[in-house]
Amino acid sequence: MLTFEEALSLVKDKVAGAGISPCPETRPLDQVRGRVLAEDVTADRDYPPFNRATRDGYAVRSSDVKTAPVSLECVGEARAGKPWPGTLKERAGACVEIMTGSPLPEGADAVAMIEHTRVDGRRVELLRVVSPYENVVRQGSEAQAGSAVLSRGRRLTAGEMGLLASVGRTQVKVFRRPEVAIIPTGDEVVPAEQKPEWFQIRNSNAVTLAAQVEAAGGVPRVLGIAPDEIDPLRRLVQEGLESDLMLLSGGVSAGKYDLVEWGLTELGAEFYFRGVAIRPGKPLVFGRACGKFFFGLPGNPVSTFVTFELFARPVVSMLAGGDFERPVFLRALLGQALRQSTGLTTFMPARVALVNGDPVVHLVGWQGSGDLVGMAAANCFLVVHPEQTELAEGDWVDVLPKEQ
Structure with missing residues (x-):
C-alpha cells in the first residue's frame, strides 16, 4: 500500500502528465476572485508613478539638511491628489509641507x-539630519512600466484583484473553472431534505464536497444518489465522466455491496491505486476512465472531507489552470500526550488556539470517521506520522488547517 507521500506524488505525476489545458475566458474584474490567471499582467506605468512621501512632514533637498538643527522657509503644501506645482530645484533653504502619499515636489x-x-510661522526648524530619499518610495521602485506584476497561473485573491484594479485591468483573462461531478452512493443515503428512516442517513457528503469543490476553484455538479445496484451506478458514472473530474463517495471498501470499483472496471478504468496508508481514508481509490480522472472517496463523512483536501483539492487546482497545491502543514505544540502504533499517517480533528503566544493543539471529542459533530468542532486536523508512535505534551507537531 502506498504511503501518503507516495500517493500524493503519484496523483501529481498522473495529472501533470495528462497534458490537460483548460480553456481561457475573459471575465469582469469583480467576477474573478478564486480564478486562475490565464495571461501575464504588466504594469501600465511606473509604480509608484512619482516619488511618494511615506510620512507627514516637510519635503526638502537633503543637501540643505546635512547638519542639524537648520531653519528652512516653508513655501507651499503638497497633499494626496493636490501636488505642489512649484519646484525646489533652485530654491536653497526652502521646504514644502507634505502629507503621506503625496508626490514629492520637483527638486x-x-x-x-x-x-x-x-514650526514658527513660515520658518521650520529641522532637528535631525535627513539623508537622500529618506521617507520616500522612489518612482518605479515597486514596478516599472511594462514589467510583469502577475504571472499566468496565479490564483486571484483579494490582493491580486486590488493590483489588477491598480494597473487598470477591469477585464481579466482567466482559465475556465473545471466541472466536478459528485456522486454519493449507498442504499442508506437519502436526500438532505427527506426525513430518514432510523436505518438511513441524509446526503451530507454531496453538500460538503460541493462546498469544497467551489472553494478549490471548481464548479460542482451534484448527480443523483447511486443505489447499491450495478446498472443505476453505471449510468451515473457514465454521466459523471462527462465532467472534468469525478468524485464518488462510498462504495469503495471491500463489502459485498461496495460496487464502485466493479462499475468503473466495466467502463475500462485504469486504477492507479486502491488504498493509501492514511487514517481516515485508507480505502481511497484514484484512477482514470474514458480520459477523465476520478476519485473513489470513502463514504464516512470525515474520511470524505479529509481525502478531498489531501488529494482531490490539488487536482481541482491543476484542472483550473493553477499549480498542484499540496496540503500545507503548519506547526503547533501538542496539548496532551498521545500514543499510536497504526503505521499510518493519521489526521484527527483538533483545535488550535494561542496559549501565552504559542499555537497549542488539542484533539476534539469525536467518535470516529462518521462523526460530523466532532469535525464541525475542529479548526484543523492533528497530523501524526507513522514513525511518531509516542508524542509528549509540548512536542511540536504538524497540523492541517481545515480550511485551506
Whole structure:
C-alpha cells in the first residue's frame, strides 16, 4: 500500500502528465476572485508613478539638511491628489509641507518627519539630519512600466484583484473553472431534505464536497444518489465522466455491496491505486476512465472531507489552470500526550488556539470517521506520522488547517 507521500506524488505525476489545458475566458474584474490567471499582467506605468512621501512632514533637498538643527522657509503644501506645482530645484533653504502619499515636489529628494521639526510661522526648524530619499518610495521602485506584476497561473485573491484594479485591468483573462461531478452512493443515503428512516442517513457528503469543490476553484455538479445496484451506478458514472473530474463517495471498501470499483472496471478504468496508508481514508481509490480522472472517496463523512483536501483539492487546482497545491502543514505544540502504533499517517480533528503566544493543539471529542459533530468542532486536523508512535505534551507537531 502506498504511503501518503507516495500517493500524493503519484496523483501529481498522473495529472501533470495528462497534458490537460483548460480553456481561457475573459471575465469582469469583480467576477474573478478564486480564478486562475490565464495571461501575464504588466504594469501600465511606473509604480509608484512619482516619488511618494511615506510620512507627514516637510519635503526638502537633503543637501540643505546635512547638519542639524537648520531653519528652512516653508513655501507651499503638497497633499494626496493636490501636488505642489512649484519646484525646489533652485530654491536653497526652502521646504514644502507634505502629507503621506503625496508626490514629492520637483527638486526635493527627502521628507523630514513632522515629529523632528519645530514650526514658527513660515520658518521650520529641522532637528535631525535627513539623508537622500529618506521617507520616500522612489518612482518605479515597486514596478516599472511594462514589467510583469502577475504571472499566468496565479490564483486571484483579494490582493491580486486590488493590483489588477491598480494597473487598470477591469477585464481579466482567466482559465475556465473545471466541472466536478459528485456522486454519493449507498442504499442508506437519502436526500438532505427527506426525513430518514432510523436505518438511513441524509446526503451530507454531496453538500460538503460541493462546498469544497467551489472553494478549490471548481464548479460542482451534484448527480443523483447511486443505489447499491450495478446498472443505476453505471449510468451515473457514465454521466459523471462527462465532467472534468469525478468524485464518488462510498462504495469503495471491500463489502459485498461496495460496487464502485466493479462499475468503473466495466467502463475500462485504469486504477492507479486502491488504498493509501492514511487514517481516515485508507480505502481511497484514484484512477482514470474514458480520459477523465476520478476519485473513489470513502463514504464516512470525515474520511470524505479529509481525502478531498489531501488529494482531490490539488487536482481541482491543476484542472483550473493553477499549480498542484499540496496540503500545507503548519506547526503547533501538542496539548496532551498521545500514543499510536497504526503505521499510518493519521489526521484527527483538533483545535488550535494561542496559549501565552504559542499555537497549542488539542484533539476534539469525536467518535470516529462518521462523526460530523466532532469535525464541525475542529479548526484543523492533528497530523501524526507513522514513525511518531509516542508524542509528549509540548512536542511540536504538524497540523492541517481545515480550511485551506
